[in-house]
Amino acid sequence: MDAKALWQRYQNWLYFHEGLGLYLDVSRMRFDDTFVDSLQPKFDQAFADMVALEKGAIANPDENRMVGHYWLRNPDLAPTPELTQEIAQTLEQIEAFAEKIQTGAIHPPRANRFTDIISIGIGGSALGPQFVAEALSPDFPPLKIHFIDNTDPAGIDRILTQLRNSLASTLVLVISKSGGTPEPRNGMIEVKKAYAGQNLEFSQYAVAITSVDSNLDKIAKAEGWLARFPMYDWVGGRTSEMSTVGLVPAALQGIDIRAILEGAKEMDDATRVADIKNNPAALLALSWYYAGNGKGEKDMVVLPYKDSLLLFSRYLQQLVMESLGKEKDLDGNTVYQGIAVYGNKGSTDQHAYVQQLREGVPNFFATLIEVLEDRQSPSPEIDPGVTSGDYLSGFLQGTRQALYENHRDSITVTIPQVNPRTVGALIALYERAVGLYASLVNINAYHQPGVEAGKKAAAAILDLQKSVIEVLQTEKSPLTLAEIAEKAGATEKIEAIYIILRHLYANQRGVVLHGNLGQPSSLKVSLG
Secondary structure, eight states, X not given: OOHHHHHHHHHHHEEEETTTTEEEEOTTSOOOHHHHHHHHHHHHHHHHHHHHHHTTOEEETTTTEEOOHHHHHOGGGSSSHHHHHHHHHHHHHHHHHHHHHHHTSXXXXXXXXXXXXXXXXXXXXXXXXXXXXXHHOOSSOSSEEEEEOSOOHXXXXXXXXXXXXXXXXXXXXXXXXXXXXXXXXXXXXXXXXXXXXXXXXXGGTEEEEEETTSHHHHHHHXXXXXXXXXXXXXXXXXXXXXXXXXXXXXXXXXXXXXXXXXXXXXXXXXXXXXXXXXXXXXXHHHHHHHHTTTTTOSEEEEEESSGGGTTHHHHHHHHHHHHHOOSBOTTSOBOOOOOOEEEOXXXXXXXXXXXXXXXXXXXXXXXXXXXXOOOSSOOOEEETTEEHHHHHHHHHHHHHHHHHHTTOOEEEEXXXXXXXXXXXXXXXXXXXXXXXXXXXXXXXXXXXXXXXXXXXHHHHHHHHHHHHHHHHHHOSSOEEHHHHHHHTTOGGGHHHHHHHHHHHHHTTSSEEEESOTTOGGGOEEEEO
C-alpha cells in the first residue's frame, strides 16, 4: 500500500474519544472491509451478549455467578437497588478509612501515623494493585506500598527485612475472596509471626478484603482487625481493580479513586456502542480476531512507551490469558483458544527484542501504548530543538513503521497522559475487548477451570508429602524411593515423591538422602 493510501486508511480507521483524549489506531492491522463485513453477525451477537451480561445474566455457569464489574463504576446499572446502595456505601467507607489512616485518626499503637503498607494477595488481587501503584502512586505517597504476591519464602523475607525497622508503622492488607487460597493465607501467617516477633498485636495493623463470612472475614471479625471490606462473588479476580481489591490500596496511597472509576465509566459508555468502527473495544476484538485467525495463532506483544506503564503487560497477561485460554467452547467442543501476551517497554524494547519482532518468526502482533505528555514540566533540549521525549516518540513511530514494512501488524493506543482517568479507561477498554472477543470465538471468559485444576494438583502433592513423612516416621532403616512409594500406596507417583524428598533435604527438614543424588533410583531415604 502506497503512502497516500496508507494515510487514507489511517484516517478511515482512527478512533478518537474526545472526553478521554484517547486515540486507537488499528490501520496497521491488514484486514479489509470484506473481512469486517464477514464478522458483523458475530459482533451483533457479541454486543447482545454484553448487554445481557450487564443486566445480570449468569455469565459463569460453573459457579452460577453473575459478572458485574461494570456496576462498580456505575452502581445504577446494578440489578437491584440494594446492590446499588451497597456499592456506593462501600466506596464511601473506603474513602473515609483512607482519610483516617492518612490523618492519623487511626494510627498504630507505637506511632502517630502508618507509613507503609504490606499488601498480601495473589493473581488479580496483586497484579491490578501493582500496576496501578506503579502507574499512579505519587513520588512521596502518604503510605508506601509493598507487595507479597507469592508463597516464595525468600520473597516474603525480603519484604519483611526491608520493613524490619518500620513494622510498627506498617498497615497490612490481606486480600483473599475465600480466605483459603494458599498464597495469601501463607503470607498472612508469616507476616503475623513477624509482628509477633516484635511484640506487635497483628490485629491492630490488619485489614481484611474478603467475601462476607469467609474464613478470613471470620478471623478478622473475631480478632478485631482494624477494618473489613467486602469482595463480591460477581467480581472475578482479573476484573477486580475497581473493587475494594484495588480501590483500598490506591486510596491509601493518595490516588484519586473516583477519577479511576470515572475514566472506566466513560470508557464503558464508549464500548457499549453497537458499531464496530465507533467502539474501541470492538476494534481491538476485531484486530485480535484477524491477527490470530480467530484461533489465537499469534501472540500479543504489549509495548508501553512510558516507564509508569511498565506493568501493564503483566496486568494484561492475566486479564487476557486467564479469560481467553480455554480448552472447550460454550458448546463443549475442544477448541484450545487463547492469546499469549508478553511485553517490555519502549524504548527498552528497541534494544531487547524488536530485532526478532521485525525479522524473526512472524507469530505476533504488537500493541504500542503511546503517552502524549512527556513530563509535567518543560523538557530541556538534548540536541538542538530535540528533547528526550522527542526521541521516545521517534522510537515508537520507528518501531511501528519498521514492523509494518516487514509485514508485522500493530495496534497503537494513545492517551494524553498517565493519570487516574486514563488508567481507569485503559483497564475498562481491555476488559470489554476481552468480553467481546470471547463472544466472537464462543468461549466463556469468566471461569478458569485450568486454574482450579492446578490448585487441586498442588493440594494432592502436599497430601502425598504428609503420607511420605508418615512412612519414614514408622521405619528405622533407610528406604528406597520404590519402597516409600509402595508403603505410601503411591507407586505411580514415585517421581513426585523424589522431588518432594529432594526439596525437604535441601531445606534441612529432617530428611537424609543416602547415595548418589544424581541417580534417584540408587538413593535410600531416612529421617535424620
